[in-house]
Amino acid sequence: MVNEGGVTTKELERTLNITHKLLLFCQQKDLCHELYLFTHQLMLTKISYTAYEVFTLKxxxxxxxxxxxxxxxxxxxxxxxxxxxxxxxxxxxxxxxxxx
The missing domain is CATH 1.20.5 (Single alpha-helices involved in coiled-coils or other helix-helix interfaces)
Structure with a gap:
């Protein structure tokens, strides 16, 4: 918590890199679409920790x-x-x- 999600942010970036690589070699249309949506969602996700969404823990x-x-x-x-x-x-x- 003290480093405001440093480990979580690194894991998000790692997952994003993996999904990008999978998208490069994707051959099934359904799977490619799902991977694209998942990658897009990961790119737009902002990491923050809150206490019941009342205030952000920083x-x-x-x-x-x-x-x-x-x-x-x-x-x-x-x-x-x-x-x-x-x-x-x-x-x-x-x-x-x-x-x-």
């Missing part, structure tokens, strides 16, 4: 999701650090009151 989407996750993680970690600092300040304050 590398840029993966980068965006990774960036959003990283940002949320950093914000949560900063919040946790500030919470720990407040707790530590409270504990130190209570110890100072007990010493006086």
């Amino acid at each position: 590398r840029s989407l993966l980068y965006s999701m990774n960036g959003a996750f990283t940002m949320c993680f950093i914000v949560l970690m900063q919040m946790k650090v500030s919470e720990l600092n407040l707790q530590l300040t409270d504990v130190i304050g209570k110890k100072n009151k007990n010493l006086n």
Whole structure:
């Protein structure tokens, strides 16, 4: 998925080359017509991966999701650090009151 169908595109090109070669040596009219239609369909096919055809899964989407996750993680970690600092300040304050 990450390379946006690189392997699938190569397989499509390989299949297209095979059907072109078969068309060169085709002798039966019915078979030639079917091969021609199949070759035409392969040439017009655009490879893409979708999530229920709602949006296309591309590398840029993966980068965006990774960036959003990283940002949320950093914000949560900063919040946790500030919470720990407040707790530590409270504990130190209570110890100072007990010493006086």
